[in-house]
Amino acid sequence: MSNVIAVVNPKGGSGKTTTTLNVAAGLLRYSEITSSVLVIDMDPHGCSTSTLLGKVEGNAPSRSIFDVLRRAITPHDGITNTVFAENIDIIPSSPHLESMAKTQIFDRLKKVTEALASSYGWILIDTPPNLGVLTQNSLVAAGYVLVPSPINGLSVGTMRLLKDTLDAVQNSSNDLLQMLGILVTMKDARTKLNEKLVKEVTDIFGEDAIFKTHITTNTKLEEAPAEFQSIYSYDSSCVGATVYRDFLKKELLNRLGELEKKRTELIEARY
Numbered sequence: 001m002s003n004v005i006a007v008v009n010p011k012g013g014s015g016k017t018t019t020t021l022n023v024a025a026g027l028l029r030y031s032e033i034t035s036s037v038l039v040i041d042m043d044p045h046g047c048s049t050s051t052l053l054g055k056v057e058g059n060a061p062s063r064s065i066f067d068v069l070r071r072a073i074t075p076h077d078g079i080t081n082t083v084f085a086e087n088i089d090i091i092p093s094s095p096h097l098e099s100m101a102k103t104q105i106f107d108r109l110k111k112v113t114e115a116l117a118s119s120y121g122w123i124l125i126d127t128p129p130n131l132g133v134l135t136q137n138s139l140v141a142a143g144y145v146l147v148p149s150p151i152n153g154l155s156v157g158t159m160r161l162l163k164d165t166l167d168a169v170q171n172s173s174n175d176l177l178q179m180l181g182i183l184v185t186m187k188d189a190r191t192k193l194n195e196k197l198v199k200e201v202t203d204i205f206g207e208d209a210i211f212k213t214h215i216t217t218n219t220k221l222e223e224a225p226a227e228f229q230s231i232y233s234y235d236s237s238c239v240g241a242t243v244y245r246d247f248l249k250k251e252l253l254n255r256l257g258e259l260e261k262k263r264t265e266l267i268e269a270r271y
């Protein structure tokens with residue numbers, strides 16, 4: 001079984017961090033089997049880190065994923081408690097991660113998630129806005145990829161680039177990596193998906209590539225991180241909480257179940 005989800009989109013401002021935090025908190029609240037979630041923040045800018053640790057503008061955390069990746073501390077020693085109402089742990093980011101982005105080391109994070117997988121129900125990896133070494137480490141470590149994308153930022157070019165990267169990772173180092181799907185974010189309730197674009201994206205990623213639940217634009221989703229809260233504890237009945245909850249309960253958990261079966265088949269077919 002894999003319980004590692006990488007949240008990836010090479011474009012900045014696409015809803016990766018918002019989705020990472022609210023899916024992490026949502027899994028704890030709404031999935032029956034999950035009692036513990038770990039977030040690993042692989043983005044040197046550390047937005048997940050500052051929200052989960054309750055820092056407006058802090059110094060770099062004393063222990064970070066950078067220290068774990070360079071093997072100065074063990075994976076377990078990189079873990080820190082968070083201020084969220086939900087019982088989420090984090091391995092914080094550090095600005096020093098930038099220096100790792102210049103290396104050609106792609107499999108370090110995998111060793112970390114392997115060491116921690118049995119301690120957590122789910123591990124979510126928040127990634128930087130590019131497809132460089134830090135994102136590739138995340139893809140090598142993950143079982144599943146979730147791609148948040150605003151409707152106006154959903155471009156065929158970006159999706160092709162992402163598909164090529166996923167293929168390359170599958171072929172070289174992680175043949176069990178599976179695409180969970182594209183989650184439309186920041187959608188105006190009245191905007192319709194462009195049918196031509198939907199067809200082009202499904203040609204690249206397959207029939208059900210785009211989740212049916214769309215995350216609408218909701219200012220509460222912007223306010224919640226400033227209060228160091230998930231959307232469910234910030235305002236459990238707002239539109240943002242409703243759509244993320246629907247996404248989890250109606251689609252994400254089912255899709256994860258289906259892909260887990262496929263993963264088992266792939267593993268059995270090897271023998």
Ligand SMILES: Nc1ncnc2c1ncn2[C@@H]1O[C@H](COP(=O)(O)OP(=O)(O)O)[C@@H](O)[C@H]1O
Binds near residue numbers: 015219
């Ligand atoms: N559904 C939404 N409605 C309103 N604002 C959102 C929504 N999703 C994300 N945002 C805001 O958009 C900005 C970028 O989102 P973020 O999750 O940080 O993207 P990324 O991690 O991909 O850079 C943030 O200020 C965030 O609060």
Ligand SMILES: [Mg+2]
Binds near residue numbers: 043048126127
């Ligand atoms: Mg981010």
